[in-house]
Amino acid sequence: MRFLLAPLILFVFLLKPSYAIKKDTLKLQLKWRHQFQFAGYYAALIKGYYKEEGLNVELIPGGPNISPVQEILKGNADIGVFDPNVVLRNTKEKPLVVLSTIMQSSPYVIISLKRKNILKPSDLIGKTILADQDQGWNIFKAVLLKEGIKSDLIDVIPRKNDSEEIAEGKADAVVTYITTQPQRLQKLGLSVNMIRPVEYGVDFYGDVIFTTKSFAYENPERTDAFIRATLKGWEYAFEHEDELIDYILTLPGVKNYGNNRAFLKIEAQQVKKLVMPDLVQIGHMNIGRWQYMLQIYQQLGIADKKVSLKDFIYNSEDERLNKWLKPIVYAAIAAFIIIVVIVVINWQLRKLVKTKTAELSAEIENRKSAELSAKRNEEKLKLAIKSANIGIWDWDVINKKAFISRDWCEMLGIDYQPSLNKANLLDFVHPDDKIIALKSFKEFKRGNKKRQIFQVRLKLKNGEVLHVMISFTANNYTDKLRNKVSGIVINIDKIRRKEFQLIKVSEELMRSNNELKKFAYITSHNLRAPIVNIEALFGMLNVDTLNPEDLVIVNHIKASIDKLSGVLNDLIEIVSHEIKSEEKCSTNVNIEEVCVRVINSLESKLVKAHAKVKLELDVNTLFYPEKYLESAVFCLLSNAINYKSNHLNLEIHITSQLINNDVVLKVKDNGLGIDLKKNAGKMFGLYQRFHQHTEGRGIGLFILKSHVESLGGSIEVESEPNKGATFILRFPQPESLEM
Incomplete structure (x- = not known):
């Protein structure tokens, strides 16, 4: 086949103007640090494609605060890799030209943490975004224009590093590359949402190769040679992905930024999706698409309406000279294609016969193996069923x-x-x-x-x-x-009989428990009447007539009566707080409204304690009995007030989150705290108090824990002495509940 191509290539070659390619080093400024985004240039370098074209190419990595356009205009590099924003830098004084387009679709995306719930452009209103005005933000301005959203409604601040800045809470979202940054955040254990311009009808080019007009046309032969070698390098890179990844891992700084083989493998897949080598010829450009992008920039007021694309797309000298040769070339190509088709059809037929024969042999072997495997599996299944x-x-x-x-x-x-x-x-x-x-x-x-x-x-x-x-x-x-x-x-006979036994035991336990509760309630009330009578009689006693010895005895009796009365009161309160079945009916409760109601009821105590209460509720709906949620919040805020530090103003922080379909409510304070190493087992016990100089009877947390657990929830505490306490309540939610 090669001998047929030789005369045609020689014919075209003789008609092309000849230029001497300078042996000086050609400097290529990359857009960012070394990564698979530039695999085609590495391939052209290490496989000798540039050298075959007579070029000595040096690759210069990019990074933060390095603008490829500025580097080209300053003369620090000859050719650069940038994005469609290069059209905005094209001026009459310093004209630029685009040599080729590598990515057919823009890699820019807006990434946000999943918990921020930023799913569409309108969700960005009022948010803070990290972006470089020089890279990517203009594309999203086009998205906002299409969606009818003013860009000044969004706060844009400079991006200094990679997308990890949003994990540090510096902004709500970041404009960055889809090829690397999502997996970088996922590697940190963060779930993200992405907004892509193409999903909103804005499909700009991605990485493009550009240079100055003077450099491109000073020696078209050199420019054409660079383009040919580069595109050949990209073809090789996609066909030998692992080889290029091995090479990239040897480049300076690659491993220092956390890149490894798995990371580069995922990046390679993302880059290939943007380049689309299986659908579009690598390097293909369309003047109509450039015109569309320029019109969008003009509508946004970013580009002057007088700017045109004249001479912006590189057109090599031989293309202009060879226009008159097209008819001759087309005729030659037609004849050549006929010959090639005949040769290829013959070759394909022979290859097809060989392939089909091999496939038939393989199919026979596969069927034998499958039959044997099926027989073994059948025996295993029979054994399992019998067992x-x-x-x-x-x-x-x-x-x-x-x-x-x-x-x-x-x-x-x-x-x-x-x-x-x-x-x-x-x-x-x-x-x-x-x-x-x-x-x-x-x-x-x-x-x-x-x-x-x-x-x-x-x-x-x-x-x-x-x-x-x-x-x-x-x-x-x-x-x-x-x-x-x-x-x-x-x-399931054994299981069912065990179930019947468990049900019977459970019913017996429930009966016994109810009887005990009734007994406790009746006993406490029956004892209450005599105690009240004794207290009344004691009030009638004239202690002034008693001698000192009798007065001591009477005071001891009075103290014992007061203690017994307090115990009975606590017992009545605990029994009366038992949740009745009709009160266990849960509804969708507004957490913020409940917290505000409790804060208002404790306003005087909070003011006296110089307290500040902060609400930060990621989830504001809870499926739970409203009465008992209010009781829980009241109990925890009261405790925070009672056990405040004498040296600090009280601060209470109430938060809510949805974790594994549980609403997790946290109440944190900066009070006296509790030594859990000594008191962890006593934390929610009856009559447990850990600071004797404060008010309280030690039954509030006991009742709170009983309520929460009886309704299917849980409560735990984190605390250290003099560092405050955090109470964590978990409330399981129905699957269908919308938060």
Whole structure:
């Protein structure tokens, strides 16, 4: 095939003007640090493509505060890699030209942390974004223009480093590259959202190769040679991805920025999606698309409306000179194609026969292997079914034919046969459970479900009853009447009998618990009346007539009566705080409203304590009884006030988050704190107090824990002495609840 191309190439070559390629070093300014984004240039360098074209190329890495355009205009580099913003830098005084486009789609995205909930451009209003006006932000201005959003509604601040800055809370989002930054954040354990311009009808080019007009046309042969070698390098890079990754890992600074093989592998995949080598020829440019981008910039007021694309797209000298040669070249190409087609068809036929023969041999081997594997799996399945005591059955309802596995035939007292005639499997179901089985079959016949599962009892040959779970589905999905079914039967007798025992024990425990509660309540109230009478009688006692010795005894008696009265009051309060079933009804509660209500009720105490309360609620809806949420917040704020530090103004921080479908409510203060090393086991106990100089009876946290746990939640505490305490309440939420 090569000998056919030689005359044509020689013919075209002789017509091209000849330029001497200078041997001076050609400096290529990259847009960023060394990474797979520039794999094509590395490939052209290390595989000798530049050298084959007579070029001595030096690659200069980019970085923060390095503008490829400025480096070219200052003369520090000859050719640069930039983005479509290069059209904005093209002036009459310093004209630039685009040599080639590498990325057919823009790599710029806006990345934000998942918890920020920034999903679309309108979510950016009022937010702070990290962006370099020189790189990427103008593309998103075009998105905002399309969405009818004013860009001055968004606070844009300079980006100094990579996207990790948003993880440090410096901004809500960042404009950056999709090829590297999402995985960099995910490596830090952060989940992100992305906004891509293409999703909103703005599809600009990505990386482009540019230079000054004077450099490009000073020696077109040199410029053409650079473009050819570069595009060839990109083709090689995508075909030898791993080789290029190995090379990139040897470049200075690559590993220092946390890049490794896995990272570069993902970047390579993202770069390939943007270059689209399988769909578009690498380096392809369209003047119409450049015109579209310029018009967007002009609408935004970024580009002067008088700016045009004249001479902006590089057009090599041989392209202009060869316009008159096109008819001749086309005729030669047509003749050449006919010859090539004949040769290729012949070669493809021979290759196809060889390939089909190899595929047929491989198919035969694969089938043999699959049959052997299937046989082994069948034996394993039989063993598993037998070990698990699972029965298999088929039933043709209309023809009354059935199949039941051998072990279960023995249990049911019938002779095993491959096909049982005149069989009605419902006959084996306990009479009291037949209605369950009939209902399930009727629902299945109506097509309500593809698969039915139910539990019944079977009658065994020895007269005993066996609890089983039965599951079945259509034997043939083309059978619309569902007259043929297949299923399994599982022995759950031991499980069911254990369940019955547990239910019985649970009922006994509930009865005993209720009786104990009633006894405690009645006893506390019955004892309350005599104590009240004794207190009244003591009030009538004239202690002034008593001698000192009797007065001491009377005071001891009075102290004992007061203590007994306090114990009875606490017991009555604890029993009366038991949540009744009708009060356990949960609703969607507005957390902020509840917190504000409690803060208002404690306003005088908070003012006296010079307290500041901060609410930071990522989740504001909680499915929980409102009365008990308010009680919990009241208890924790009261504790924070009671146990405030004498040296600091009280600060209380209330937060909420959704973690694994649990609403987690945290109440943090800067008070006295608790030594959990000594008191962790006593934290929520009855009559437990850890600071004796403050008010309190030591029952609030005990009641709070009882309420939270009885409603399915949990409470824990984190604290150190003199460093405050953080109470963490977890409330499980229904799956369907929208936060």
